[in-house]
Amino acid sequence: MPGGERESTGAAQATHIPLQRGGQLLDAAVRYAEERHWDVCPGTWLEAGDGTERCSCGDTDCASPGAHPAGADWAERATGSGSAVRRMWSEHPTASILLPTGRSFDALDVPESAGFLALARMERMELPLGPVTRTPDRRMFFLVLPGAATKADGLVRELGWRAATIDLVGHGEGRCVTAPPTRVGGRGAVQWARRPTSANRWLPDVEEAIGPLAYACAREAADARSRLARATTDPSALPVGDS
Template identity: 70%
Template sequence: MPQQRGEPLLETAVRYAEERHWDVFPGTWLETAGGVQRCSCGDPVCAAPGAHPAHGDWATRATGSATAVRRMWQERPTASILLPTGRTFDAMSVPETTGFLALARMERMGAALGPVILTPERRMQFFVLPGACVKVPGLLRRLGWSSASLDLVPLGEGAYVAAPPTRYGSRGAVQWACRPTPANRWLPDVEELISPLAYACGRDR
């Protein structure tokens, strides 16, 4: 699903639901007041301006229905696009430098990759099959690492990721490091990626 530059958020959100069968929900958005961009949540020191849930019940609002998604963005065309983890995918979040090191290693290994997000907060999020959160601690122990020793954060049930082209205030937009394509529709299990991710995290400490 190639990303079109300047494509409306509504159309992008609908394509995520229709083509990838991902649940989607609208988050906050950016507002300009006095020439200054602020998050619609009203917090002047918001940690993720324009890129976090707008409602506490966001998990129940998330839907894979293209009709419902279209209706939600018609009501708020500038809302960020957020994807709940723990449903059709989990995500492994690592620092950006770690992520690029891991990507290079995975390419040499010929590892199968799913989509990978690059955030303005300089994090990379690797999409894997659901259930990664449960498996990661044991997998790391087998590799000789503890979860606390590496900046490797599994995002599963109860968490979410901001999807391209969502903007984080003045920091820039979320981007794809590896875009969703027909070739990566079938996601890897975290067991297939944990070794290069842990190795890269250990090197980047």
């Protein structure tokens, strides 16, 4: 980006998955609070037992083991105080890091393949970009200014699509995103596809990001429909694992 720090993107830079150590989590949570001025909240954590890891919530079928809110009051406990963050993680050093949306930022949640396509396009167009996370569930979260979640559906409709149809989701007040280096069960760790830097401290408006993101999501959705249509006449056309 002109006049600022650029960070190249792509799958290659996000291949390293850190181990979930309490010190790493605490250090990251404190940096988010003190350097970015983001509210932070500890979530659930992973517990070892019988040779496996399970979520501290106790649900053996937990959809996001070790990476979701630990109680109904999680939003009230979220804080931007470094000392409070240190105190909370001293109680549960391996707790996941949750960042509430609707405060310092909202998040636009898209499939990973569409996210990388949009990132490349936005960099070529020299559009402003904020930090972007990448989850083990193959989703990407683009951080944008608050208010995006309430505008996203309408903006996507103006472009000729429906957000639900193209799998573009806005997260605002009452929601949260899981921050690196939180590990989600045995699937891997949440990572930065685009790290927080001094160059992206000022987040983009949703209007600046929605076009490339919606286009990429629509393209991926169309490709998925084409693959499904081919598979109905030729099952061998399905990728391995999709049958």
